[in-house]
Amino acid sequence: MRFYLMPLLLLLFYGCNNVPREVQQRKYQVGIQPIGNVNSEQIELIQNALKDEYGFETVVLPVMAPPQRAFINVKSARYRADTLIRILRDSRPDSIGIIFGLTNKDISITKYGAKGEIKKPQSTYKDFGIFGLGFKPGTSSVVSVYRLGKGKTLRSRLKKIALHEIGHNLGLKHCPDKSCLMTDAVESIGTVDAAKETLCENCKAKIQKK
Ligand SMILES: [Zn+2]
Ligand SMILES: [Zn+2]
Secondary structure (H helix, E strand, C coil), X not given: CHHHHCCCEEEEXXXXXXXXXXXXXXXXXXXXXXXXXXXXXXXXXXXXXXXXXXXXXEEECCCECCCHHHEEECCCEEEEHHHHHHHHHHHCCCCEEEEEEEECCCEEECCECCCCCECCCHHHHCCEEECEXXXXXXXXXXXXXXXXXXHHHHHHHHHHHHHHHHHHHCCCCCCCCCCCCCCCCCCCHHHHHHCCCCCCHHHHHHCCCC
């Protein structure tokens, strides 16, 4: 059951940048950026989730072709999630606070150990498939539906993972409460499935409009 062991949610530490006040105040919209063909119902689901959980208005941006610069083919055709969130960050229009990429393409990163070496076994971690990635804090994140299954299961996972990555953008860390959607997925979809579709009160309080 390799499928269930591979993915995880990850965060990147992005210097000491703070979340811009306009974003904290939800004055800016979140731009949903389809990368390649994306299901419009899935976009709508994310729009509703961001509105309900965070109070963000959203706007859907014109489709972006999957960027060749992020393409990799180590085990299979994938797009590098760290490259994608940098491309999104750099393409963000001024009127948008956070840009959120959604794709059907498989996305991956390299996982590193404590000393900065590629985590062992390298065959697993050099190109490691993930669900989503977002800067913490920062202005961009990306989620792929490739590993999320289908139907109702997919929709629930997509909602939680989108909210999780935007939570990182807003500066939220992983939460020790396993029922909170900011829990670390620790390389397992089961962790995502066990979490509720909402933040715990503690995390909620941290991202209140200021
Ligand atoms: Zn995370
Ligand atoms: Zn929490």
